[in-house]
Amino acid sequence: MPRVKRGPKRVRRRRKILRQAKGYFLTRSKLHRQARLAVAKAMEYAFRHRRTRKREFRSLWIVRLNAAARDNGLNYSRLVGGLRKAGIELDRKVLADIAVHDAKGFAALAATAKQAFAPA
Secondary structure: OOOOOOHHHHHHHHHHHHHHOOOOOHHHHOOHHHHHHHHHHHHHHHHHHHHHHHHHHHHHHHHHHHHHHHHOOOOHHHHHHHHHHOOOOOOHHHHHHHHHHOHHHHHHHHHHHHHHHOOO
């Protein structure tokens, strides 16, 4: 059986890897073997951290909400509990965004939560 060198197919495969490694440091963006290893590792990190990012953002939102709630005389759990009792169903992402960009609006939400949480 004749020997097969794979010609253009091999070049295309290597070019694809080198394109993915564009911007990597030194030989990691220039040499196929180094680039292949670097791209494989980068893909592992990307896969793993797509899940981690969700956790990190949720904890960031909670920290922001707690800080904003304390500025309004509440803590995080009372804020969230009060909003739930008041029937306000905003998620943490939206609440944190309101807390950062609209202090007066968040103060109104905090007042509603405080009123709903107060013992009747």
